[in-house]
Amino acid sequence: MGKKRRRNKGRNLFLFIVLCPTFIWFLIFFIIPLISVIVYSFTNAHMAYSDFKFVGLNQYIKAFTKDATFMISLKNTVLASVIIVLFTIVLSLLLAAGLNSLRDKARQIFTFIFFLPSVISAVAISLVWDWLYSKNYGLFNAILKMFGLPGQPFLTSTSQALICLCIIQIWAIFGYYAVVLLAAMRSIDKNMYEAADIDGAGAFAKFLRITIPLIKNNIIFVAIMSTTVAFMFFTPVKILTDGTPGTSTMVILLHILNKGIKNSDIGYASAMSIILMLIILFFSLIQWILGRERKDGAKHYKEVR
Amino acid sequence: MRRKSKHGVGYYVGLVLMIIGAFFMLLPFYWMIISSFKSQNELLRMPPTLYPHKLVTMNFKRVLDSIPFIRYYVNSLGTGILNTAVGVFTSAIIGFVFAKYNFKGRNTIFLIILALIMIPYDVLMIPLYKLMANMGLTNSYFVLTVPYFINIFGIFLMRQFFIDLPNDYLEAADVDGCGHFKRFVRIAFPMAKPMLAALFIYLFMATYNSYLWPLISVSSRRLFTLPVGIAAFFSDRGTQTDLVMAASTMMIVPVVIVFSLGQKNFVEGLTVGGVKG
Numbered sequence: 001m002g003k004k005r006r007r008n009k010g011r012n013l014f015l016f017i018v019l020c021p022t023f024i025w026f027l028i029f030f031i032i033p034l035i036s037v038i039v040y041s042f043t044n045a046h047m048a049y050s051d052f053k054f055v056g057l058n059q060y061i062k063a064f065t066k067d068a069t070f071m072i073s074l075k076n077t078v079l080a081s082v083i084i085v086l087f088t089i090v091l092s093l094l095l096a097a098g099l100n101s102l103r104d105k106a107r108q109i110f111t112f113i114f115f116l117p118s119v120i121s122a123v124a125i126s127l128v129w130d131w132l133y134s135k136n137y138g139l140f141n142a143i144l145k146m147f148g149l150p151g152q153p154f155l156t157s158t159s160q161a162l163i164c165l166c167i168i169q170i171w172a173i174f175g176y177y178a179v180v181l182l183a184a185m186r187s188i189d190k191n192m193y194e195a196a197d198i199d200g201a202g203a204f205a206k207f208l209r210i211t212i213p214l215i216k217n218n219i220i221f222v223a224i225m226s227t228t229v230a231f232m233f234f235t236p237v238k239i240l241t242d243g244t245p246g247t248s249t250m251v252i253l254l255h256i257l258n259k260g261i262k263n264s265d266i267g268y269a270s271a272m273s274i275i276l277m278l279i280i281l282f283f284s285l286i287q288w289i290l291g292r293e294r295k296d297g298a299k300h301y302k303e304v305r
Numbered sequence: 306m307r308r309k310s311k312h313g314v315g316y317y318v319g320l321v322l323m324i325i326g327a328f329f330m331l332l333p334f335y336w337m338i339i340s341s342f343k344s345q346n347e348l349l350r351m352p353p354t355l356y357p358h359k360l361v362t363m364n365f366k367r368v369l370d371s372i373p374f375i376r377y378y379v380n381s382l383g384t385g386i387l388n389t390a391v392g393v394f395t396s397a398i399i400g401f402v403f404a405k406y407n408f409k410g411r412n413t414i415f416l417i418i419l420a421l422i423m424i425p426y427d428v429l430m431i432p433l434y435k436l437m438a439n440m441g442l443t444n445s446y447f448v449l450t451v452p453y454f455i456n457i458f459g460i461f462l463m464r465q466f467f468i469d470l471p472n473d474y475l476e477a478a479d480v481d482g483c484g485h486f487k488r489f490v491r492i493a494f495p496m497a498k499p500m501l502a503a504l505f506i507y508l509f510m511a512t513y514n515s516y517l518w519p520l521i522s523v524s525s526r527r528l529f530t531l532p533v534g535i536a537a538f539f540s541d542r543g544t545q546t547d548l549v550m551a552a553s554t555m556m557i558v559p560v561v562i563v564f565s566l567g568q569k570n571f572v573e574g575l576t577v578g579g580v581k582g
Contacts, residue, residue: 011406014485018402022395025455029433030421036432047435095326098319112568113327116334119506119564121514123532124553127539128337131546139336142352175330179572203315232427235516239536253427260431261521273428284423 037277040270047264059271070272072247073255076162080251081230083166084173088226089219091174096181097207111182114175122172122235129168130155130240158248161241165249168236173229177222184218185211220290227283231276252276337557340550341365348546364551371542373526374552377534382559384446384530385513388453392508393501395455400463401493405475415464422457427517434521448522449530453512459504466500467493499570506563506571513560531556 041059045052063070095114099107117125132139133154141151155161188211196206212219234253237243243250243258252272260269340348341364342357368374403415433452437443470493478492494501516532523529529537535552542548564571 010485014489015402015406015408017486018398019408022399022455025451026418026421028436029452029455030424030429032436033429033432034424036436037429040432045435047438050439095323098323101316101319102323108569110323110327111572112565113330115568115572116330116561116564119510119514119560120557121516121532121560123514123516123536124337124557125333127535127549127553128333128340130543131340131550132333132336134546137349137351137353137546139353146352171330171333203313228425232425234427239539256428256431257517257521261434266431266435269431273431277425277428280425281423 037270037273040266041274042271043267045266045270047261047266052267055267059268060275062268063272063275069247069250069255070252073250073252076248076250077231077233077252080162080166080169080233081227083163084169084230084233085223085226087166087170088174088177089223091170092177092181092222093212093219095174095178096185097211099178099182100185111179115179116175117172118176120172123239125168125172126236126239129236133164155241156245158245161245161249165233165236165240169230169233173226177226180222181215181218184215188214217290224283224286228280231280334557337550338554340546341554343547345545345547361547364547365555368538368548368552368555371548372534372538372552373529374534374555376527377529377531378555380449380528381513381531384449384453385509388450388512389505389508391450391454392456392459392512393505396459396463396504396508397494397497397501398489399455399460400465401467401489403460404464404467404470405472405493418457418460422461430518430521437522443522444525444528446528449519449528452518453508453515456508456511459508462500462504463497466497470496502567503571506567509563510560 043052241249256272344361519533
């Protein structure tokens with residue numbers, strides 16, 4: 001009896017010591033900022049002053065009616081997201097299939113190479129791509145000239161800059177998602193393919209009819225993750241173009257930070273943040289609905305004594 | 306099952322495509338490194354030289370002379386290692402508690418934590434900045450460390466690992482009168498080593514490469530980390546490509562080394578979230 005009570009006391013103390021600081025951390029770094037961003041979005045809060053007035057939906061109305069840059073940034077972000085997500089899914093699927101067909105050693109080497117950009121600072125990546133894109137001395141224009149093609153303005157052109165930035169982002173992330181899909185492909189039961197072999201199905205048919213349906217949930221996962229990443233597109237844009245030329249590369253996160261940090265207009269920045277969050281949550285919800293049939297092994301939930 | 310070398314045409318087409326792809330993946334890195342060894346003169350040659358005809362090592366020294374690069378390095382590595390060590394420990398112990406203890410509201414709390422992962426953290430940075438500013442904590446090592454101490458993905462990863470760990474191991478230890486905390490440190494934590502190695506690399510990359518939060522929360526050069534410092538250097542001296550490339554090369558070296566050493570573990574560990582999630 002006494003021993004059991006002592007153990008229970010130890011258990012409760014242990015849980016308290018772990019969960020209490022965790023709760024405080026989440027409160028400060030997640031819950032308070034989350035509540036603040038919601039509350040601020042209905043106010044005229046300013047970085048420099050601690051008091052603010054409630055202004056109802058004015059900040060939201062301002063975003064959609066008075067701020068042309070917001071609409072442009074929304075349009076640019078959606079366009080960039082469509083490009084980034086489509087190419088990321090297609091390329092990562094193809095790469096995963098390619099990696100899956102290799103033997104251990106070769107697969108490891110190729111995985112390393114394609115995964116490498118995912119672990120490198122986006123700042124360093126942006127800087128080297130800027131040099132590759134350089135109008136007068138860049139490698140890309142040198143290659144174009146070698147083939148007798150005219151040099152391109154790339155990042156300094158209103159029509160090309162956004163696409164060029166998207167290419168950097170796709171290059172940087174698709175290897176990571178390919179590895180996620182590769183792991184899913186490798187967990188497929190080999191017998192599935194043997195049945196298809198007997199039926200004389202080709203490699204492409206097997207990929208389309210067996211592989212893709214079986215890793216559907218993982219493809220959805222990749223779609224949602226890359227959508228979130230694409231909507232939060234920031235680092236290369238901030239460092240290389242800062243929204244220029246004109247407003248052709250102004251993306252929504254950059255606009256939010258310009259308003260909230262540079263102009264100290266927290267109320268307005270918060271309203272735009274909420275709009276962005278709702279867009280992203282909408283896509284997450286779609287994933288949740290599409291992937292709902294997955295279940296965690298409930299049998300594991302037995303408490304340790 | 307091993308396939309003998311009876312590959313169809315498709316296999317070789319795929320292989321060639323992958324080699325071409327690998328070339329484009331490595332090209333920017335190659336270009337960064339060789340550019341950092343070229344003189345400004347050679348860099349501006351058209352068509353560009355494919356390797357440095359005259360090897361210049363002065364670029365690195367000139368970077369060190371023109372910005373407090375060592376300071377940035379120390380800031381980045383120091384906060385990186387501290388945040389990673391703390392982050393690995395908190396992920397493991399919180400994940401362990403959620404996997405192996407049945408307390409009131411556990412599932413609800415865990416669902417809330419999982420829901421928080423869906424919130425794009427970048428948009429919380431403005432109110433967090435205001436909160437930190439009100440508390441007088443911006444522009445200090447506090448904002449470069451404490452916000453990184455807990456990682457939701459890490460908690461999720463470790464909970465997944467500990468759920469799969471049979472209770473028997475832990476209960477055997479309990480018989481010997483092992484305390485709960487001791488049992489975690491002595492038994493559970495060491496068992497999770499492969500997963501912790503993957504998590505270590507992941508968290509190190511995340512804090513070492515972190516750009517937006519330090520950009521917002523720190524303004525004194527004394528506290529700059531590498532990404533912020535080098536981005537600032539680029540906006541000051543963007544035309545000096547030789548120095549910018551040298552600084553970038555120096556920045557990515559530690560990450561490439563860590564990644565090369567732990568590649569296998571890391572890549573496998575990271576995909577757990579995508580496959581099981």
